[in-house]
Structure formats: structure tokens, C-alpha cells
Amino acid sequence: MTSFREFSQACRMIEATPGSLEMTSQVAELLKRVSPEELPIVTHFVMGEVFPAWSSQEVGVGAGILYAALAKSSGLSVNDIEGLIRDTGDIGETAVKALAKRSKGQATFSSFMEEAPDISIHEVFERFQAISRSSGKGSQTSKIKNLQYLFNCATPDEVGYIARLAVEDLRIGVGEGIVRDAIASAFNVPVATVERAFMLTNDMGLVSITAREGGAESVEGLGLQLNRPIRMMLAQIAPTIESAIADIGEAAIEWKFDGARVQIHKDGERVSLYSRKLEDISGSLPDITASIRKYVHADSAILDGEAVAMDERGRPRAFQDILRRLRRKHEVDSTAKEIPLSINIFDIMYLNGKGLIDAPLVKRREMLEGCVENGDSIRVDRQVVTSDPEEINVIYTEALRAGHEGIMIKNPQSPYSPGKRGKNWLKKKPVMETLDLAVIGAEWGYGRRTSFMGSYALACHDPKTGRFLPVGKVATGFSDEQLSELTAIFSDLIVMQSGTKIELKPQVIFEVAFEEIQKSTNYESGYALRFPRLVSVRDDKSLEDVETIGRLEEMYRLQRERGINPGSAEVGGK
Structure with missing residues (x-):
């Protein structure tokens, strides 16, 4: 069995690699190295997910549960964990620092002892399965104990990636495109064949193990299966x-x-x-x-x-x-x-x-x-x-x-x-196209809205890297009732807070209308929305439906062709 330590080391190398070709090569080497039993798991893990998109299983770990598990494992308080989050801005780095700061009175952690046996990739997956199965009364305690077990069995290098996987946000820059190309390279299957199989199965883990065991011919044989949904055209x-x-x-x-x-x-x-x-x-x-x-x-x-x-x-x-x-x-x-x-x-x-x-x-x-x-x-x-x-x-x-x-x-x-x-x-449609964007952050309101998250940071998706790129903020189109409901939803998705600013795990989709798309040097996407307003919260859509950076570029080009003023190069807030 492959140790989770090896997976963590591979992730660290990938995370430090700037070029997509080099990243693809490293992911391919990782896929070739693990056992057949581990291959589907690793394929999903490296994409920052635990279960395939079509599966009804979900980890279901929010910030509260994760902070509580880190607190119990480290001997720090939840407030201390939240302080570390504000300092690091990353749950993985927070986990590493928290366990490195564990109190002297805390029980000795096997994860930091030289003679401790390595926890395997499969053991980590089994714990996530147990967390996923936890429901009803006592489920929160069960989830915390399973996470605590993982943290206590892991090395300092591993705990960061376990914490990130718990919230399914690995942050190493590997998206579907890189994994698709890595499977093709690792098992000598044409890229187009891998892509088509993924379209039909919606399960990159299944595609990877099929490619390894049967090559291109077996991958070509993958098709639609009843009761396993596929992405919609x-x-x-x-x-x-x-x-x-x-x-x-x-x-x-x-x-x-x-x-x-x-x-x-x-x-x-x-x-x-x-x-x-x-x-x-x-x-x-x-x-x-x-x-x-x-x-x-x-x-x-x-x-x-x-x-x-x-x-x-x-x-x-x-x-x-x-x-x-x-x-x-x-x-x-x-x-x-x-x-x-x-x-x-x-x-x-x-x-x-x-x-x-x-x-x-x-x-x-x-x-x-x-x-x-x-x-x-x-x-x-x-x-x-x-x-x-x-x-x-x-x-x-x-x-x-x-x-x-x-x-x-x-x-x-x-x-x-x-x-x-x-x-x-x-x-x-009779009006300019709306955009489906991921909510990646928020700010606490002021005045009578002090207890609500009143402004939301929006992002499009970069399929090459799997990252979400900011395109602006929306603060209009909300009723007080809706802000109250959204604040409750987003409270379980908080990654970190600093003052009034909040970083959120991308999960909720806003459909947003706007006056125009403008070039902007203030946002990483290079674009900003002028006068955005909320149309609806799209509970029916997933992160795969988020507009891509290519889509924004195309819409900006169409604006120019129709003679709409493209606007200032400095539009948008910091």
C-alpha cells in the first residue's frame, strides 16, 4: 500500500511547479506509481475531491467541524485555530502550524514519532467514507473523532493535505484538464479517448483504472450507465x-x-x-x-x-x-x-x-x-x-x-x-446574458446589516488550473430575509476571516446580471463586472456550471463588436 506521506510529497512538488506540462508529467508519475486499488482514490484526491461528482456521497465537513478537530488534536482552542487561519489564509498551513504548536500537556501524537507507522492512502479514504456515512444525532462528534484520528496519525507534512481534502479544496492547481492529460500519458491512451470516457461516465477515477488495466480499447468501451448521471449539454x-x-x-x-x-x-x-x-x-x-x-x-x-x-x-x-x-x-x-x-x-x-x-x-x-x-x-x-x-x-x-x-x-x-x-x-434571451459565478468571499455588513454577510466576492473558473478567478463583488439585489438565509448557509463554508473580510469555500453559485464587462487590473481574471446585481441563487447548479474565463473573454469581445463601451482599465475594487 502507498503511504499518504508519498501522496503529500507528490502534492508539494506539484504545488511548487509553475508549468502545466510539468505538472501533468508529475501527476502521470503519481498515477503510475500507486496500486490499482489506490488509483481511483488518488485520481480524485489529486483533483481535490474525495468522491466522484455523480456520487451521492459527500464529506460534509464545514469550518466548525474542522476547527474543532484541529483544536482537539493540537490542544489549542478553537479561537486559536481561527487566529491561525487569519494569519495563514490557508487551512492546510493552519493545520500544520496548529499541530506543531500543540500544548505540552497534550497526549503524544504518533504522527510526530519516528517509529509511527505511515498511514496509507486507503486508510485516509476509509476515514473520509466513515465521515460521509455519519448522520443524525452524534454525527458531528463522529466526524470530529475521525478527523482527529487522521490528524493524530499524520506527519506535519501530511496534515495540511488532509485538512484541505476534508473541505475538498486541495489548492495545488490540478484541474480536470491536467488529470485527463496525465491519464493519457501514464497509460498510453489518446487524450480524446480519455476525455470522451469522462464525458460519458463523469468519473475520472473509473477512467484512470480502466486505462491502466485495459488500455485504449477498454476506455473506448466505457459508456452511459443507468442511474449514474452525466453532465448536461x-x-x-x-x-x-x-x-x-x-x-x-x-x-x-x-x-x-x-x-x-x-x-x-x-x-x-x-x-x-x-x-x-x-x-x-x-x-x-x-x-x-x-x-x-x-x-x-x-x-x-x-x-x-x-x-x-x-x-x-x-x-x-x-x-x-x-x-x-x-x-x-x-x-x-x-x-x-x-x-x-x-x-x-x-x-x-x-x-x-x-x-x-x-x-x-x-x-x-x-x-x-x-x-x-x-x-x-x-x-x-x-x-x-x-x-x-x-x-x-x-x-x-x-x-x-x-x-x-x-x-x-x-x-x-x-x-x-x-x-x-x-x-x-x-x-x-431579450436581455444581456447573465453570468453564473462562484461565491468565494464575503464581507460583514454595517448598520442594521451588521450581523449579515452583505457583500459577496464572485469568481469565474479557469479550467486549465482548476482555480477560481475573482471578477468583482455584488451587494445589490438582496432582501434582508435572503441575506439572513445566505449568512446561515455561508457560515459553514468559511475558510478564514480577517476583520470584516471572509474567505469562503467555493460551493454556492450566484446568477448575476450586470451592465457590462470591463477590463480590470484589480482582479486576477483581468475583468470586472459593472453594476452587478443578484438575479438568483442557483441551488440547482454546481461548480462545473460556473462561467469560464474563456467565456468572459468571448463576451467582452462581443461587447466590443456590438459597440458597447468597454470601459476603464481600472474598474473594480481591490
Whole structure:
């Protein structure tokens, strides 16, 4: 078995490496070095995650639990731990310093004794599994004890990476792209083959062990699997209907519903529903589940759709009403009566044992219409294939009048590309595109909002490094009630505090509107949002949905082409 010390040493080397090619080489060497049993674990660990994205398992360790475990292991107080966090700005460095400062009266730690046996990678993973399984009364105590055990068994070099893994923020600059290339290099499999397998499985650990044991041929054999959700295909903004038709030609036009994306897996009588974040929401949506069983005539299928809540006038209800349904764990039936949902299905990726993502949209559409019967709360979304801008404008106007967001403009010959955002799917909305951004920090308010986090730091994502790059702050669009709710949510995500400033673990997504994107030297992304305001908290989205730095660059370019003033080079706060 490989010791966690070896993993920590590899992480330290990777963390100190500036170039992505060199980092890829070091990750590849690490993947080749560990045992087959450890390979999937290490693949996830090096990406800063403990479990695959599709899994319902989560570590569930917040700042309070982590600080308490460090306090118990070190003999320091929780206040001392918080002080170290303010000094270091990093939970890993804090863990190292805390255990180095342990009180003389504290019990001797085996982790700091020369004769102590090394803790293995697999033992660390098993402890995280135990933490994940902890629930109900006494779960917090159980989590603290398991973390305390890990800290007590680890060397000073290891505790930092254990602490970072506990909050799934390894901070060594390794993202999906580097791990994809490392797997390809380590096991002699084409990069494109690795990427496609990851698209279909949403599990880089599974891809890595398959590549090691079976090579390219086995990786090519990986495919969709029922009850293991895949990332959903995404759309780019279309500046105009005319430009979209110029790019695509004849296009498939559909309404863009004001609802929540739902991925549906039907396996006989078993129906599983997944949110855009790939969370299993089947128990919250019994009405949708019943409709799928009744109206989807297939032994097995994976479908893509949008859940919509309508009011008594036939207009879409507020998005927050839909989120109430998705979040509901108790009194589900009464909430379903209060907020009934319907599902508009617009794509199919799998049917009766056969994957369909490589089939063109026009073919998938035929198969979708052949197996889904329209019912009271389920329907196949209406689609019109045309290249006539006037006809498309009519459909666009109809969608807006019905209270929905706009239209989708799709290439009829396009495959279904999980997790990809490209020009095969375009969306046209009447207002400038909003952005989905990660919340990475906050500041305590003042005046009557002193007890609330009143301003939030936003970031886009850099897929090459896996880092989140600041793009500005948002402090408008919040009610006091919403600020109170958000403060409670973010209290479990605090990484460090210094004065009124707070660093948060990236987990919550804000949909933000803005006047324009401007160049900025004050933010690491190089861009800033002018007059940002909160549109909604996107509980249905995950970090994979956060806008990329490439997306901001493209939107900035489109602004310039449309003649919007790009603004000052010094916009934004420090």
C-alpha cells in the first residue's frame, strides 16, 4: 500500500511547479506509481475531491467541524485555530502550524514519532467514507473523532493535505484538464479517448483504472450507465437570431423554459431524477416520477428536460418556487399539491440499452417522440426546424409572451455533448446574458446589516488550473430575509476571516446580471463586472456550471463588436 506521506510529497512538488506540462508529467508519475486499488482514490484526491461528482456521497465537513478537530488534536482552542487561519489564509498551513504548536500537556501524537507507522492512502479514504456515512444525532462528534484520528496519525507534512481534502479544496492547481492529460500519458491512451470516457461516465477515477488495466480499447468501451448521471449539454448565447442562423443554417427551434433542468433515468419501474448539480432529487418530485412511469414507453431511457411550475393563470411561477420543490425532504406530498410541476422533455441520450449521444439531434428527436407520450404533466417540447428568421422571431415572441426566457436554437445534426458549451446549442434571451459565478468571499455588513454577510466576492473558473478567478463583488439585489438565509448557509463554508473580510469555500453559485464587462487590473481574471446585481441563487447548479474565463473573454469581445463601451482599465475594487 502507498503511504499518504508519498501522496503529500507528490502534492508539494506539484504545488511548487509553475508549468502545466510539468505538472501533468508529475501527476502521470503519481498515477503510475500507486496500486490499482489506490488509483481511483488518488485520481480524485489529486483533483481535490474525495468522491466522484455523480456520487451521492459527500464529506460534509464545514469550518466548525474542522476547527474543532484541529483544536482537539493540537490542544489549542478553537479561537486559536481561527487566529491561525487569519494569519495563514490557508487551512492546510493552519493545520500544520496548529499541530506543531500543540500544548505540552497534550497526549503524544504518533504522527510526530519516528517509529509511527505511515498511514496509507486507503486508510485516509476509509476515514473520509466513515465521515460521509455519519448522520443524525452524534454525527458531528463522529466526524470530529475521525478527523482527529487522521490528524493524530499524520506527519506535519501530511496534515495540511488532509485538512484541505476534508473541505475538498486541495489548492495545488490540478484541474480536470491536467488529470485527463496525465491519464493519457501514464497509460498510453489518446487524450480524446480519455476525455470522451469522462464525458460519458463523469468519473475520472473509473477512467484512470480502466486505462491502466485495459488500455485504449477498454476506455473506448466505457459508456452511459443507468442511474449514474452525466453532465448536461450546455448552450452559448446568440447575440442575434440572424447571427445564429448564419452559424447553423437550418435550425431546430424550441422554447427556453423558465424552469429547472432535470435528467431522467428510467430503468424498468425504477425512475431516478437528477438536478443540474447531479444530485438525486427523485424523492422530492413524486409527481414527475409518476408521469415518467406512466408516459415513457421504454424499458430503459435517459432523458433531458426542464421542470416548470405554472400559476393559476398559466404563467411560470418564480424560480424560487421550483427550488422549494427540489429542496423538499419532508412533507413532499403537500408541497407537490401546493406547487405542482410539469416536465418538458427535449432530448434523449439512451434508449433500451443503447447510447444515443453520437446520433444527430434530428434522429434523437425521432426516438424521443416515439417513446414519450404527452400527458397532463409531461410533454415532448415543441420543435420547429427552419432557417427563416421571421418564423423564428414569431416563436421567440410567443415564448416571451408566455412568460418564458426565450428560445433555443440548435443544430439538427449535432450530437449530445455532455458538459460542453458550444455553438451547436444557442440561446436567445431579450436581455444581456447573465453570468453564473462562484461565491468565494464575503464581507460583514454595517448598520442594521451588521450581523449579515452583505457583500459577496464572485469568481469565474479557469479550467486549465482548476482555480477560481475573482471578477468583482455584488451587494445589490438582496432582501434582508435572503441575506439572513445566505449568512446561515455561508457560515459553514468559511475558510478564514480577517476583520470584516471572509474567505469562503467555493460551493454556492450566484446568477448575476450586470451592465457590462470591463477590463480590470484589480482582479486576477483581468475583468470586472459593472453594476452587478443578484438575479438568483442557483441551488440547482454546481461548480462545473460556473462561467469560464474563456467565456468572459468571448463576451467582452462581443461587447466590443456590438459597440458597447468597454470601459476603464481600472474598474473594480481591490
